[in-house]
Amino acid sequence: MAPPDNDVLWARSLRCSLGGSDVLTGVSVGVREGEILAVVGPRGSGKTTLMRCLSGQAVAQEGEVWFNSAPVHTMNTAQRERLRRDRFGWIDPEPGLVPELNGWENTALPLLLRGVSHRAARTAATEWLERLDIGAAARKRPAALTQSQRQRIAIARALVTTPSVLFADEPTATLHRADGAQVLRTLTAAARSHGITVLLATHDPEVAALADRTVALLDGRRVGSVTPADGAEGVTACSLSV
Ligand SMILES: Nc1ncnc2c1ncn2[C@@H]1O[C@H](COP(=O)(O)OP(=O)(O)OP(=O)(O)O)[C@@H](O)[C@H]1O
Numbered sequence: 001m002a003p004p005d006n007d008v009l010w011a012r013s014l015r016c017s018l019g020g021s022d023v024l025t026g027v028s029v030g031v032r033e034g035e036i037l038a039v040v041g042p043r044g045s046g047k048t049t050l051m052r053c054l055s056g057q058a059v060a061q062e063g064e065v066w067f068n069s070a071p072v073h074t075m076n077t078a079q080r081e082r083l084r085r086d087r088f089g090w091i092d093p094e095p096g097l098v099p100e101l102n103g104w105e106n107t108a109l110p111l112l113l114r115g116v117s118h119r120a121a122r123t124a125a126t127e128w129l130e131r132l133d134i135g136a137a138a139r140k141r142p143a144a145l146t147q148s149q150r151q152r153i154a155i156a157r158a159l160v161t162t163p164s165v166l167f168a169d170e171p172t173a174t175l176h177r178a179d180g181a182q183v184l185r186t187l188t189a190a191a192r193s194h195g196i197t198v199l200l201a202t203h204d205p206e207v208a209a210l211a212d213r214t215v216a217l218l219d220g221r222r223v224g225s226v227t228p229a230d231g232a233e234g235v236t237a238c239s240l241s242v
Contacts, residue, residue, distance in 0.1 A: 003066040008033040008197050009165060014053055014063035016046075016220075023049045024060060025220045031165070036188055036198040038211035046220040047201035051167045054199065055088050056080035067165075085114070089158035089166040089196075093173040095142070095150040097157075103129060103137040103145070107156040114161070121160075128156035132186055148179050155187055165197045172207065184210055 003010030016024040052058040107125035172180030
């Protein structure tokens with residue numbers, strides 16, 4: 001079965017076991033182009049695993065994943081790596097920067113690995129750092145920066161290639177509330193202005209409220225889909241409905 005035309009990502013009946021435990025038990029989801037979709041659920045509900053399957057980092061034992069008209073679930077490892085490198089961005093809760101590289105070098109790394117010229121990569125990296133309010137961090141190494149600055153560099157690094165889809169796994173979990181909210185607003189504004197589709201895994205309803213739509217997971221199952229207009233009560237109702 002092919003995915004609907006207006007879904008940039010589409011998964012059907014994903015089943016995934018890890019270490020003998022069922023982590024995803026038949027999850028289906030469609031993500032529309034340019035949409036910001038929150039994947040919510042308590043810790044251990046399968047959010048990260050779902051994002052790893054959708055991004056081709058992991059392959060579910062059963063089910064299908066399509067990126068546009070490409071079947072990710074039948075790609076070999078090299079094809080999936082190329083897809084991730086060329087079309088996807090990923091943000092982890094922890095920045096994971098290279099300690100020996102300064103701010104702009106860390107940000108520019110995905111471009112340099114693609115063979116973009118040093119000058120062009122530096123220009124693009126600097127623009128993203130300024131957009132994320134950390135232009136001053138461009139020449140500093142991670143050890144000289146705050147956690148907030150380091151995470152902003154990780155976000156700039158994920159955006160610098162202007163990916164088709166950005167996977168953000170609890171991207172502000174390690175930041176203070178106000179700082180995290182500002183970073184998220186900047187991230188979502190940047191994604192919207194560049195037409196980047198975003199999947200945002202979070203257990204925080206305030207973070208999910210920034211998304212266009214929310215899908216909820218519980219124990220590896222879909223338990224609902226709400227838009228912000230439905231409000232937090234909608235999430236609760238869906239969570240209890242299955
Ligand atoms: N590599 C693995 N081996 C065994 N079990 C795993 C592995 N990765 C995840 N799990 C288990 O799968 C379940 C779902 O994990 P996952 O990280 O996908 O959930 P999550 O909703 O993202 O949680 P969190 O918010 O804590 O990151 C958890 O019970 C976790 O312990």
